[in-house]
Amino acid sequence: VAPKSEMRRTETPIPKLVSKNGRHALLVDGEPFLLLGAQVNNSSNYPAALEKVWPAMDVLKPNTVMVPIAWEQIEPQEGMFNFAFLDTLLTQARQHDVRLVLLWFATWKNNGPNYAPAWVKLDNKRFPRVITADGKTLNSLSPLAAQTLEADKKAFVRLMRHLKQADPQRTVIMVQPQNEPGTYGAPRDFSPLAQKAFDGAVPEALVRKMGKQGGDWKRVFGGDADEFFHAWHVAHYIDQVAAAGKAEYPLPMYVNAALRDPFTPGLPGQYESGGPTDNVLDVYKAAAPNIDLLAPDIYMREYDKYITVLDRYSRSDNALLVAETGNDVPFARYFFAALGRQAIGWSPFGIDYTRYSNWPLGAKGMSPESLEPFALNYRLVRPAARLLAKLSYEGKVHGTAEQGGQPIQTLKLNERWNAVITYGVPQFWFRGEAPGNPTPIGAALIAETGVDEFLVTAYHARVNIVAADPDVAARQIYDRVEEGTYENDQWKFQRIWNGDQTDYGLNFSNGTQLLRVKLATY
Numbered sequence: 001v002a003p004k005s006e007m008r009r010t011e012t013p014i015p016k017l018v019s020k021n022g023r024h025a026l027l028v029d030g031e032p033f034l035l036l037g038a039q040v041n042n043s044s045n046y047p048a049a050l051e052k053v054w055p056a057m058d059v060l061k062p063n064t065v066m067v068p069i070a071w072e073q074i075e076p077q078e079g080m081f082n083f084a085f086l087d088t089l090l091t092q093a094r095q096h097d098v099r100l101v102l103l104w105f106a107t108w109k110n111n112g113p114n115y116a117p118a119w120v121k122l123d124n125k126r127f128p129r130v131i132t133a134d135g136k137t138l139n140s141l142s143p144l145a146a147q148t149l150e151a152d153k154k155a156f157v158r159l160m161r162h163l164k165q166a167d168p169q170r171t172v173i174m175v176q177p178q179n180e181p182g183t184y185g186a187p188r189d190f191s192p193l194a195q196k197a198f199d200g201a202v203p204e205a206l207v208r209k210m211g212k213q214g215g216d217w218k219r220v221f222g223g224d225a226d227e228f229f230h231a232w233h234v235a236h237y238i239d240q241v242a243a244a245g246k247a248e249y250p251l252p253m254y255v256n257a258a259l260r261d262p263f264t265p266g267l268p269g270q271y272e273s274g275g276p277t278d279n280v281l282d283v284y285k286a287a288a289p290n291i292d293l294l295a296p297d298i299y300m301r302e303y304d305k306y307i308t309v310l311d312r313y314s315r316s317d318n319a320l321l322v323a324e325t326g327n328d329v330p331f332a333r334y335f336f337a338a339l340g341r342q343a344i345g346w347s348p349f350g351i352d353y354t355r356y357s358n359w360p361l362g363a364k365g366m367s368p369e370s371l372e373p374f375a376l377n378y379r380l381v382r383p384a385a386r387l388l389a390k391l392s393y394e395g396k397v398h399g400t401a402e403q404g405g406q407p408i409q410t411l412k413l414n415e416r417w418n419a420v421i422t423y424g425v426p427q428f429w430f431r432g433e434a435p436g437n438p439t440p441i442g443a444a445l446i447a448e449t450g451v452d453e454f455l456v457t458a459y460h461a462r463v464n465i466v467a468a469d470p471d472v473a474a475r476q477i478y479d480r481v482e483e484g485t486y487e488n489d490q491w492k493f494q495r496i497w498n499g500d501q502t503d504y505g506l507n508f509s510n511g512t513q514l515l516r517v518k519l520a521t522y
């Protein structure tokens with residue numbers, strides 16, 4: 001035990017995003033952390049609403065809760081700051097043993113400044129809005145307005161300064177400056193101020209990043225010029241807000257995206273232009289070095305779209321964080337698909353009992369029953385979360401979600417082993433053809449824990465681990481299949497699976513079952 005004087009000096013490390021070999025980890029308390037998230041509804045950022053937040057969290061059991069902090073609530077009058085809600089939130093989060101992600105609803109909240117204080121959002125002159133090509137004024141604020149940036153930055157700095165002194169425990173592990181920033185209804189700002197910048201030279205950092213020759217925006221980017229220009233300025237604006245905040249207290253910061261359709265995107269402005277959509281991730285990387293990652297908000301129910309989005313945001317230069325996803329049943333299974341792409345976290349949106357439903361994006365209602373598939377995700381993974389986060393950083397976590405009409409999936413685990421996942425088969429015996437589940441709700445997660453050894457969990461699925469070499473497969477056998485759980489990162493054995501429980505594969509229903517599987521050959 002260190003002497004008291006020593007202990008006082010060792011403070012809890014500040015959370016941090018690290019990268020190695022093209023993979024990423026969010027370090028919390030100095031170790032890789034898997035963010036099992038839940039985001040509250042937009043207007044649940046008041047003490048009265050928190051009373052309806054915690055009962056839902058007690059059912060879902062996330063390890064991290066994402067909550068808005070609105071500019072209008074911390075600086076209702078210019079220069080007068082109030083952090084009462086944040087202090088209440090910190091206290092209650094600690095009582096409920098969850099970490100927090102704070103969402104800074106300010107210049108952009110889904111395109112508009114509605115969460116900015118009245119002295120900002122009602123003053124077009126001091127805080128100018130985006131002007132369309134035909135001269136209309138939109139509700140979206142211009143990213144080129146220096147006074148808006150100064151005002152947002154100033155408030156954000158005060159927030160981070162307050163947080164630094166109020167949270168030595170590091171209850172808050174990340175901050176999201178702005179929310180789905182960008183503009184609906186125009187590809188960019190066409191005000192005289194913006195037009196002047198648009199006719200000027202593309203910044204050197206962007207020219208270099210995109211491997212282009214210098215010149216004005218139109219010349220360098222042609223048909224993409226309007227959108228890339230807006231993305232650059234929105235990103236650079238947020239970067240300056242983040243940098244100022246980090247100078248006070250350097251928590252990891254990310255920007256979330258209102259996605260465009262991955263296959264038929266339409267035109268910028270039809271989707272939110274200037275946000276970190278999949279086509280401008282490089283623009284953001286060049287414009288916003290203080291932003292740790294770009295995160296998709298995935299409300300697409302279709303398998304192809306969801307998986308494509310995961311693939312596009314999981315990059316060697318971008319850690320995958322599903323900042324928001326739908327809270328309806330079909331979305332739950334994608335948790336394992338995200339983990340299979342080294343996600344550092346995943347978070348369904350709209351988790352509270354305020355009786356708001358954002359259907360069709362999410363479920364028609366919130367109840368313990370509607371939360372159950374999501375609660376199952378976290379029951380299965382939470383005991384092993386620390387281990388999985390470490391293994392993920394080493395590229396050893398594999399996961400998949402059921403695709404409708406595709407009852408069999410194969411995952412390559414390593415050079416020696418594949419996993420074959422079958423959906424819709426009974427737990428006993430073999431059947432000629434697997435039908436798939438009546439609706440696709442199955443998923444599987446497999447992590448390599450040692451040589452020929454795996455941690456396996458799943459639901460509504462059969463998992464077989466099969467040797468890649470058919471000669472080996474013909475002689476393979478289980479050395480041992482243990483069911484158990486982790487307590488304080490230590491494996492706790494419960495029983496051995498054998499006989500009917502292993503003869504037809506490892507069959508998972510909706511039970512809370514975690515297996516350690518050791519394979520061998522005879």
Ligand code: N0T
Binds near residue numbers: 042179180349361
């Ligand atoms: C999300 C959420 C919240 C018909 C929607 C998604 C959250 C924001 N926006 O509940 O407003 O704050 O980040 C926009 C997705 C639009 C898809 C429309 C398809």
